[in-house]
Amino acid sequence: MAKLQLKNLNKTYSPKVVPVKDISLDVSEGEFLTLLGPSGCGKSTTLRLIAGLEQPTRGEIRIGDRDVTYLRPGDRDIAMVFQSYALYPHMTVYENMASSLKLRKKISNSEIERLVTEVAASLGLTELIDRKPGKLSGGQRQRVALGRALVRQPEVFLLDEPLSNLDALLREKVRAELKQLFSSQKAPVVYVTHDQTEAMTLSTKVAVLNSGNVQQLDPPHLIYTRPANQFVAGFVGSPQMNLLVLKCQGNFAQLGDFRVRLPDMPTVPPEIVLGIRPEHVGFADAEAGKMSAPEAIKGEVFLVENLGMQNLVSVRVKGVDSVTVRALLPNDRHWNSEIVELVFGPQLLHWFDVKTGDRLQ
Ligand SMILES: Nc1ncnc2c1ncn2[C@@H]1O[C@H](COP(=O)(O)OP(=O)(O)OP(=O)(O)O)[C@@H](O)[C@H]1O
Ligand SMILES: [Mg+2]
Structure with missing residues (x-):
């Protein structure tokens, strides 16, 4: 597994809209990094730059020894899970999960079946494998979206607020499932949220962002016990410091x-x-x-x-x-x-x- 590196990453939409300002960070094998910050601070833009859905104005993105900064999204070997699930409505759970594998040339149907069946079982989706997304609950849809990312066994996982459409109880349940799931994954994970509980419970390290800048990059307990500045102190912790x-x-x-x-x-x-x-x-x-x-x-x-x-x-x-x-x-x-x-x-x-x-x- 390879390390993900962002080097002096910048994204400018206009002189007044600069959602990503000189972000440099590493996410190694087995690490779960959360980008935590208020609405509009540049979390999704950073994730979209890593995925290749946007191009940076400046800076470099590396996965292992590959410079992927200007590669097409499909050539980066990254799996992304969106807040909106982005499932194909006309496909079953099985077909949705298999869809990303079918694009690969070197994979047999029996190998696809083995992978999908295995991941579906680990996510508790076996019973639902022939259903279409319209007949699934929000939590089940989110698990299918996760399953679609997991079957690909990518070099890097990106997740953009995957739990924010779930109600509070379900969010807690799926959060615990995510923690278990990713603790056995080796690929680096970058997870975006504005929910500090998710950041604290899931991450091995947290980058607190404000206005496109990294305010602090540390393991969760240090973010809480030694906030680097007043912004982090006020943003992390509920009720507020x-x-x-x-x-x-x-x-x-x-x-x-x-x-x-x-x-x-x-x-x-x-x-x-x-x-x-x-x-x-x-x-x-x-x-x-x-x-x-x-x-x-x-x-x-x-x-x-x-x-x-x-x-x-x-x-x-x-x-x-x-x-x-x-x-x-x-x-x-x-x-x-x-x-x-x-x-x-x-x-x-x-x-x-x-x-x-x-x-x-
Ligand atoms: N395509 C675009 N063109 C111009 N401005 C954009 C574009 N995409 C995002 N922005 C602006 O960039 C800033 C950062 O947006 P981004 O989506 O990264 O925020 P975020 O941290 O993910 O917020 P949220 O928590 O609300 O999802 C915002 O001010 C947003 O309006
Ligand atoms: Mg966002």
Whole structure:
């Protein structure tokens, strides 16, 4: 199996529409890379460039030692799965899956039958093999589209939001199936989604994109625990990370009555951004003697959202206008519009440059 490489890939539609800006990355054998980012950030365009459905303005695409940048899609040995499934409506499941193999000259009908039957069984499609797509559910159609890609045993797999047309329950089920399926595949996979749960659960590494740029390329746990900048910090994680602008004074940063020690840094800027994930904020219980006056964020509860397992509690920070902190807290407690103190572990804080948004530790 060969490595997929993108080198300084650019795509410009017009001076104002540049969906892919200088993207360089490698996806090796056995790796599952997810391109994660908001709508319009260039995920599908990047995938279409790899597939050969678009031509880059600049840059190079390699599969192993082959430069495929300007090869026709059919000559690249890539299989792509689309959000819309793109199945042939007049063909059965079997014929849809076999269709990509029939284009090959050197493959016998019995070999096609063996491959399709095997992949159909692994996807639980055996019973449906003679049905046409019109008589399948969304999840079943998506499995046929996957099956069509898998039977080809391509050098590279590309998947563009393959689960986004499924309802939440089915998405969870097919996501788990995908994970199992691709864990036994050697070919590099590039998967596109704006769903962070999919990115976190499926990938060996994640490229977070914004406006055509790679913001961070790392394994999922690092994307979550060490976001490279404020964009990644705010995009990954649900509920979203609290991002607060604090004034710096000496070794401390301050927001209203709240004071926190700054991390070691060569020069202390006038302002700094502090990031705290809602799940890392706790409730300081004065009676239990846990209250730690200046290190606690004091404020008034103004909204409680029941998320089932936990409550998402929004607190208006005391002494500063319109700054709120959200905390994920156990839902065994009833909240009124009361004054609370929120605390957190100092090792779970994230610091970002106020101007560039870059991570500071
Ligand atoms: N053929 C085209 N001509 C001009 N602009 C285009 C073309 N295709 C895409 N774009 C623009 O390029 C940008 C990136 O589009 P792309 O489809 O790659 O986004 P995406 O990250 O896949 O978004 P989504 O999550 O909504 O699918 C968008 O601003 C889009 O409008
Ligand atoms: Mg897209």
